Amino acid sequence: MTKTYKKKLIEVAIPLEAINEASAREKSIRHGHPSTLHLWWARRPLAACRAVLFAQLVDDPSSNLEEFPTHEAQEAERKRLFTIIEDLVKWENSTNEEVLEKARAEIRKSCGGELPPVYDPFSGGGSIPLEAQRLGLPSFGSDLNPVAVMIGKSMIEIPPRFKNADPVHGGAKERNFYRNAEGLAEDVKFYGEWMREEAWRRVGHLYPQAPLPKPYGGGDATVIAWIWARTVASPDPAFGGAHVPLVSSFLLSAYAGREAMIFPKVNKSARCIDYEIKQGPFSKSELEVARSGTKAGKGQDFICLLSDTAIPREYIRREGKAGRLGQKLIAIVAEGNGGRAYASPSQDHENVLIGLKGDAAISEARDTFLAGETPTRAEITGGVCSAYGLTTWGSLFNDRQLTALLTFLNILPDLRKKVFEDAIAVGLSEECSGQGDGISLAGTYANAISIYLSFAITKLADRGSTICSWDSSRTILRNTFARQGIPMTWDYAEGNPFSSSTGNWSSCCEWIFKAIEKFSPNSSGSESQQDAQSAQIPKAAAISTDPPYYDNIAYSILSDFFYSLLRPALKNVAPEIFSVISTPKSEELVAIASRHGGRDGAEQFFIEGMTKAIRKMVENSLEDIPATIYYAFKQSEVKEEGISSTGWATFLQAVIEAGYAVVGTWPMRTEMANRMIASGTNALANSVVLVCRKRDDAAEPVTRAEFIRTLKRELPDAIAELQAANIAPADMPQSAIGPGMGIFSRYQVVLEADDSPMSVKTALQLINAELDEYLGGIQGEFDPDTRFAINWFEQHGMKAGDYGAADNLARARGISVDSVKHAGIVESAAGKVRLLSREELDEEWEPEGDDHLTIWECLQHLVRFHEKDGLSWETIRLMRMIGEKAEAAKDLAYCLYDISANKRKDAKEATAYNAIIADWTELSREAAKIHDTRRDGQSAFDL
Structure with missing residues (x-):
């Protein structure tokens, strides 16, 4: 017997554009955002997680026919629920109890009066468990990676245990009443400052002040950063092995009125180079020279300043691997009066670092807990430094940086x-404490503060390695993980942990303080270290998860940077988590070819492991609540293979083979387009949320022919519903996967002609073909002139074509070229025909005065206004005037997007149509508010 269940909102409709907008905006929010607690890669935006969890748990109105018997009543109720989600996803409302409680009330109503627990077996950066907890849902997370586990514990496990507690420190309290985790946050700030003072007492002498040049007022000032250049022996034998700098840029400040650059003074006879600071203003050519550093032209890396000859990349690699790269202080950045001050290098300052050479503690650290290997190119895509000799974690730090880190690590036991x-x-x-761990409440609290301040140490490391470079556009330090990799840097910036500027210890603590302060734990939370393939899943928990993405970056490799420091910091606090030397690698569910004997072996490893992990989820899934699974596309895969890409198909194969039926897919634009990795081959383009239910045990096999017949019967209506919901054309292929895979995965198996099971990749291709056929079929519903314009655009774009071809095309549609010309769509002259561009259309055009009105004109005029002014009064007014033709214009936008993006590869045109659809809901809503009046009170149009 087929199972019946109440559909949840996420299986029918969600306010996708509001969720996407909030998710994109969230990426620019820093202070107080949980992502600033500790770095983790590819976190899901909180807004998306919050909205998905709500829609996953709340019933769709169609499930309650007694209260909502008609389509109109159901739409009205969905609109009310959408309003709740639209409020819920706003960052400003993330601690708004009124908004949150309204959401909780809806969840209780749909879940028998209770708030069900939520479990994420791939919790990573902890976004899903945190948002479940914010909604009042008991929250469970687990991950194989110990760094992720500690992040999860710090977000969902520790704050509830000390909710509303006062701080314990003996200093003056900041407030009289403490809510949520505010007391915990204040203690982190207080004890962080205590650690700073203690560290200064121990190693403050290693951070001397710098004398300022007269233009900056003279006197001594606290150093912000020492700018070092890596050096290599000149490849020219005539200079006897004298070292020369490898510098990416000599520019220190690009701020207008505060320009500053490093000027190398080359003395070839003495075989030496000195450095002085020059202040602007500079000419354009001077700035270009400064920005180029000592880099050479195409095909070469650097120029030797002594010999003026090229320094080949291979030569630098050989010298680096042999341990023969040096370093030279080339500038000092200090805290001046009213801004940055720049000073020439000082031998006294350079001697401080030289004096640490051979220090026993530093050597021991490099030989023990920092001896792990840095990534190779085969494992990550964001750049590697290992090719130049920086092959261990310890080699990423100079001696003073490492001394600072060791000092703070050594203070932690005293802090506890x-x-x-x-x-x-x-x-x-x-x-x-009664928590089953045998630790007192006071001990648990001391451990908690130690965990948060160990995060400050890893933050200091992220801002305090020789991979950090100086950003002249913002005059700050870049962090180690400016991208998802550890690329080689040539001139690096060594920050001062005791300054009050970029990269200092106090700011590391401040970021953590602000994140904790914003936590609002509304339920219990638990985070554990488990392999998702064998995890113990909590009973009766709704499942929402963000698993690894096929062959994406191996985070286990990158996270060893942090683990190597967290292990000595916390091995006595959480011995079960830090019992191994490095993070688990072989079990990590990522298809890395170098780990598994090639691409085929990696794919087999991934699909077997992911199937096993998802099967565990299926076995424990609730009957009445669907599971939600995030998947992130790669730009390279989408570009090369479309929606049937290998990674996507492989992942879906695992989901279906594990026993899930996919009942919905929602594309969520959750990644910033300007991330550094976005220019690389493996940038995540956007995420898709899969909505899954257990496949019916009574499912039967069907043939390929029957599957295609069912697709043709059911998919058009589903696509029409997606269009009605104004899904952007760019998102339509992923959105159509939901109903398409819903058909495919409802069967036990789809059999090919030779009785072999159809692959998911084949099913995806068939679904996409049906989508193309549907969009093509829409054309038959347009007026003949519009159909002519569509076909002409598909063949010629906006370029001119032969009149004869145009005449044949027009006659096939029962019209003539003159008809299309009369409609104002084309220009016909000298035996050539071409479509008029939007800019050439009549600016005074209005639909009620057009005696030859076409859908083509309606859309092009709408797009013209929208491109110029966005959601302006003129655009909204035109939408109102188009009236009943608006839906046809929207259909045309989908057709033209498909032609522009997939057939003509015209990104500009595709973007225009995608943008108008993205704003269609708002345009329609605002147009409906206009009641035949213009801003001057006169009749605007007569509909």
Whole structure:
């Protein structure tokens, strides 16, 4: 018997554009955002997770026919639920209890009066468990990676245990009443400053002040950063092995009125180079020279300043691998009066670093917990430094940077002791906390503060390695992980942890303080280290997860950068998590060819492991609540293979083979387009949320022919519903996968002609073909002149073509070229015909005065206004005037997007049509508000 269940909102409709807009905006929010607690890669935006969880748990109105018996009543109720989601996804409302409680009330109503638990077996950066907790849902997360586990614990496990608690420190309290995690946050800030003072007492002498040049007022100032250049022996034997700098840029500040650059003074006879600071203004050519550093032209890396000859890349690699790269101080950035001050290098400052050479503690650190290997090109795509000799984590830090990190690590045990004593003094129990861990409440609190401040140490490392370079456009330090890799840097910026500027210890603590302060734990939370393939899934939990993405970056390799420091910091706090030397690699569910004997082996490893992990989810899935699974496309895959890309197809294969039926897909634009990796081959283009239910046990096999017949019967209506919901054309192929795969995965198997099972990749191709046929079929519903314009655009774009071809095309549609010309769509002259561009259309055109009105004109005029002014009054007014032809114009926009993007490869045209659809809901809503009046009060049009 076929199972019946109430459909949830996410299986029918969601306000996708509002979710996407909030998700994109969230990427620019820093202060107080949980992502600033600790770096993790490819986090899901909180807005998207919050909206998906709500829609996953709340019933769709069509499931309650007694209360909503008609289509109109259901649409009205959906609109009300959409309004809740639109409020819910706003960053400003993430701690708004009124908005959150309204959402919780809807979840309770749909879930028998209770808030069900949520589990994420691939919790990563913790966005899903955190948002479940924000909605009041008991929250469970697990991950194989210990760094991710500690992030999860710090977000969902620790804050609820100390909710509304006062801080324990002995200093002056910042407020009288503490809500949520505010007391915890204040203690992190207080004890962070205590650690800074203690570290300064131990190693402050290694950070001398710098004398400022007269233009900056003279005197001594705190250093912000020391700018170092890596050096290599001149390849020219005539210079006897003298070292020369490898510099990417000599520019220190590009700010108008504050320009500054490093000027190398070359003394060839003495075989040496000195450096001085020059202040602007500079000419354009001077700036170009400064920005080029010592880099050479095409095909070469650098120029030797002594010999003026090229320094080949292979030569630098050989020298680096042999350990013969040096470093030279080339500038000092200091805290001047009213801004940055730039000073020439000082030998005294360089001597501080030279004096640390051979330090036993530094050598021991490099030989022990920092001896792990840095990534190779085979494992990541964001650049590697290992090819130049930086092959261990310890080699990424100079001696002073490493001394600072070791100092803060050595202070942590003293910190734990101090917090424990202060906690006892304010009344926290010395007895076992009752959590089953055998630790007192005071001990648990001391451990919690230690965890957060160990994150400050890893933040300091991220801002304090020799991979960090100086950003002259913003005059700040770039961090180590400016991209998802560890690329080689030549001139690096060594920050001062005791300054009050970029990269300092206090700011590392401040970021953490602000993140914790915003936590609003509204339920319990638990994070554990488990392999998703064998994880113990909590009973009766709704599942929402963001699993690894096929052959995406191996985060286990990158996270060892942090793990190598967290392990000595926390191995006594969480010994079960930090029991191994490095993060697990072989079990990581990513298709890395170098790990599995080639691409085929990697694909087999991924699909077997992911199938096993998802099968665990299927076995524990609730009957009445669908599971949601995020998947992120890669730009390279989409460009080369479309929606049937290998990674996507492989992932869907695992989902279906595990026993899920895919009942919906929602494309979510959750990644920033300007990320550094976006220019690389493996940038994540956008995410798709799969909505899944257990496949019916009564499912039967069908033939390929029957599957195609069912697609043709059911998919058009589903696509029409997606169009009615104004899904952007760019998102339509992914959105159509939902109903298409819903058909495919409802069967036990789809059999090919030779009785072999149809692959998901083949099914995706058939679904896409049906989408193309549907969009092509829409053309038959347009007026003949519009159909002519569509076909002419498909063949010629906006270029001119032969009159004879145009005449034949027009006659086939029962019209003539003169008819299309009379409609104002084309120009016909000298035996040539071409479509008029939007800019050439009559600016005074209005539909009620057109005696030869076409859908083509309606859309092109709408797009013309929209391109110029967006959601302006004129665009909205025109939408109102078009009236009943608006839906046909929208259909035409989908057709023209498909032709522009997929057939003509015209990105500009495709973008224009995509943009108008993206704003269609708002345009329609605003147009409906216009009641035959213009801004001057006169009649605007007569509909």
